[in-house]
Amino acid sequence: MNTAVLTDIRPTTGDRITKFALGLRGFVIPVLALVAWQLASQQGAVQAYVFVPLDGVFKSLIEHFADGEIPINWLASLGRTASGFAIGGLLGVSLGALMATFRPVDVLVNPIYQAVRQVPLLGYIPLISLWFGNGEPSKLLIISLAAFYPTVLNTYEGLKHIDARHVAVGRIFLASRWQTFRHIVLPGALPSVFTGLMQAVAFTWLSSVGSELFFNPGPGLGNMMANGQAAFRMEVVLLAVIIIGVTGYVTNLIVSKIADRVLRWRNVR
Amino acid sequence: MAFETPSPTAKLSIQSLSKNYVIDQKALRVLLNIDLDVHEGEFVSIVGRSGCGKSTLLRLVSGLENDYSGTIQLDGKVINAPSLDRGMIFQDPSLLPWMTVRENVAFALVNQNIPKAEKDKRVLDLIDLVGLKGFESAYPKELSGGMAQRAAIARALVSQPKVLLLDEPLGALDALTRLRLQNELQRIWLQHRMTMIMVTHDVEEAVYLGDRVVIMDPEPGRIRRIVDVPLPHPRDRASPVLHAIRDEVLKDLTNGVVI
Numbered sequence: 062m063n064t065a066v067l068t069d070i071r072p073t074t075g076d077r078i079t080k081f082a083l084g085l086r087g088f089v090i091p092v093l094a095l096v097a098w099q100l101a102s103q104q105g106a107v108q109a110y111v112f113v114p115l116d117g118v119f120k121s122l123i124e125h126f127a128d129g130e131i132p133i134n135w136l137a138s139l140g141r142t143a144s145g146f147a148i149g150g151l152l153g154v155s156l157g158a159l160m161a162t163f164r165p166v167d168v169l170v171n172p173i174y175q176a177v178r179q180v181p182l183l184g185y186i187p188l189i190s191l192w193f194g195n196g197e198p199s200k201l202l203i204i205s206l207a208a209f210y211p212t213v214l215n216t217y218e219g220l221k222h223i224d225a226r227h228v229a230v231g232r233i234f235l236a237s238r239w240q241t242f243r244h245i246v247l248p249g250a251l252p253s254v255f256t257g258l259m260q261a262v263a264f265t266w267l268s269s270v271g272s273e274l275f276f277n278p279g280p281g282l283g284n285m286m287a288n289g290q291a292a293f294r295m296e297v298v299l300l301a302v303i304i305i306g307v308t309g310y311v312t313n314l315i316v317s318k319i320a321d322r323v324l325r326w327r328n329v330r
Numbered sequence: 331m332a333f334e335t336p337s338p339t340a341k342l343s344i345q346s347l348s349k350n351y352v353i354d355q356k357a358l359r360v361l362l363n364i365d366l367d368v369h370e371g372e373f374v375s376i377v378g379r380s381g382c383g384k385s386t387l388l389r390l391v392s393g394l395e396n397d398y399s400g401t402i403q404l405d406g407k408v409i410n411a412p413s414l415d416r417g418m419i420f421q422d423p424s425l426l427p428w429m430t431v432r433e434n435v436a437f438a439l440v441n442q443n444i445p446k447a448e449k450d451k452r453v454l455d456l457i458d459l460v461g462l463k464g465f466e467s468a469y470p471k472e473l474s475g476g477m478a479q480r481a482a483i484a485r486a487l488v489s490q491p492k493v494l495l496l497d498e499p500l501g502a503l504d505a506l507t508r509l510r511l512q513n514e515l516q517r518i519w520l521q522h523r524m525t526m527i528m529v530t531h532d533v534e535e536a537v538y539l540g541d542r543v544v545i546m547d548p549e550p551g552r553i554r555r556i557v558d559v560p561l562p563h564p565r566d567r568a569s570p571v572l573h574a575i576r577d578e579v580l581k582d583l584t585n586g587v588v589i
Binding site: 226227229230232233234235236237240244245248249251325326327328 | 392426
């Protein structure tokens with residue numbers, strides 16, 4: 062191989078500064094919005110109620126962290142999301158796998174699944190509150206469903222579309238049923254399963270906050286928001302929105318990093 | 331280099347082999363009355379136009395398909411399922427993308443009771459043999475087409491098959507890589523002296539590597555003629571005898587029509 066003409070492509074200090082500066086581009090719009098917000102809050106008393114001054118929001122952040130309101134509600138929402146993700150994800154992957162493996166299950170369950178899936182989760186809230194009440198079980202059900210739908214679909218699709226050439230390789234080398242599953246079917250379906258799990262992470266977090274807004278009792282960021290609104294404390298509402306956004310962003314980032322690591326063999330074009 | 335001792339080889343015997351596919355309730359004759367004996371350690375090339383059933387013939391010998399009439403025997407034993415006696419290489423390397431080169435080659439021994447130390451040694455020896463040393467931990471996406479096909483060759487050889495079946499193994503490669511891998515195949519064959527049957531579109535390749543070249547006709551697929559290539563290996567590409575045989579095969583394939 063000829064390596065003599067290859068140029069040195071290691072990043073220089075200048076490259077690093079450029080990269081850092083480019084990375085800051087994502088902050089341009091938020092900073093502009095904050096400046097506009099701050100200006101709006103200084104226009105009068107009414108504006109100061111709707112657009113809480115930023116120093117007020119920051120003060121309230123410190124205050125409610127110290128008195129435990131933020132940690133309690135934040136952890137409650139996170140815990141609820143994690144439980145729903147675990148329940149819905151586990152059931153979803155299992156049902157998707159059963160449907161892909163056993164034809165009778167596919168024939169019996171697939172049409173119902175496709176029909177039920179057409180109704181948005183919010184559409185089930187009246188029914189669910191009628192059947193299961195206003196409390197924790199109803200919230201958990203909504204969140205579990207949010208994890209269930211995408212994992213069923215993507216597990217099913219992943220298992221149904223295993224490359225025939227890879228299956229032939231298994232046959233040629235006399236792989237047993239278990240070996241074929243372990244070395245060919247499972248890894249072949251994994252990218253699709255991960256797509257489902259990543260959607261589930263995003264949907265569960267959204268539906269967790271949503272269900273807290275619709276069903277009343279218990280701590281959670283959604284409740285914190287609702288209570289803040291009821292008490293005319295806009296800075297609390299704003300805080301909840303920011304915490305929800307940042308948490309969702311960070312969890313998605315973590316999950317996609319895990320996927321990149323587990324699926325590092327994947328050819329991303 | 332490993333495997334100085336020649337691998338065991340086998341004699342393949344095909345008698346009045348016919349094969350039909352049923353498409354839209356109509357029988358399509360793919361192979362008709364194929365008779366072919368391949369001797370131990372022989373290199374047989376099969377050429378023919380698209381649709382002459384040459385790939386199907388190879389799939390039947392591999393045991394991937396087993397619905398046929400007539401007999402296919404390896405050392406007197408009827409073939410009706412895949413076996414590690416017969417290694418197979420496709421045009422597409424068909425490596426498992428989630429396995430490294432080393433894991434892919436080792437996968438050929440997935441269901442074999444071989445001590446781990448010996449398994450590891452055989453795998454590494456073959457990676458070395460096909461010239462992929464240093465790429466043991468690479469994933470298929472990191473390999474060029476030629477390197478991926480080398481890995482597939484190593485995987486087909488690691489179970490020490492008696493017969494190696496090659497279905498247009500170099501068809502997807504660029505011209506230079508192709509020439510290089512033809513030489514590699516010849517070197518491996520000389521070293522192991524296993525029986526090899528290769529289907530190809532490339533007449534030059536068929537003549538350069540084969541002891542005999544089987545010319546097939548399409549619709550239904552049948553043997554038109556078998557041409558001997560009475561030259562010792564390794565061969566000289568520039569040999570006038572080789573060129574004369576190539577021209578003859580080409581002429582026969584095109585029914586004397588000059589292209």
